[in-house]
Amino acid sequence: MRIRTIVTLAGGLTLLACGDQAPEAPPPVPEPEAQAAPSEPAGLPRTPSPDGAMVYFISPADGAQVTSPVTVVFGLNGAGVAPAGTDLPNTGHHHLLVDTELANEGLPVPADEQHIHFGLGQTETTIELAPGEHTLQLVLGDHLHIPHEPPLLSGRITVTVEQ
Secondary structure, three states: OHHHHHHHHHHHHHHHHHOOOOOOOOOOOOOOOOOOOOOOOOOOOOOEOOOOOEEEEEEOOOOOEEOOOEEEEEEEEOOEEOOOOOOOOOEEEEEEEEOOOOOOOOOOOOOEOOEEEOOOOOOEEEEOOOOEEEEEEEEEEOOOOOEEEEEEEOOOEEEEEOO
16 A cells, blocks of 8 residues: 555656646536527428418217217318328418427427327317327318427317217
8 A cells, every 4th residue: 555655756746856747627618698588489381371260179079978989070261172292372271289289389299199180181080098088179281290380289179988
């Protein structure tokens, strides 16, 4: 143990004698500055909504007791239905939100089990839902699946699936 101490001290004295110094610790990294939140959600160019257009549920009704599979019929007034990829004025296609909300109006609607796309222009569907309470909402997307400006959203409805 005593030899190790002497060797360590000798090494330290050698560094000092040669003018070398032990490496310095890197300077501290400054904290990032807080940025003001944007006034609008970030996103892509949006297609204008047709004046007076609205999307809604024909069935089921809000508060309905249903069995699975559930048939959902979409309504659209003041706009037309066109398949995804078809860029025609005053048109779009449906997206069904199941137990979720639209996260960002300025980006394409995600495609997953909670964001169901109807890019072929379908106006109804049959979906499997587990027993219990579920919320459903429709959003019309343009040819790129981006909600119109302002977004055409139905009211959110609640259905209860019986066992």
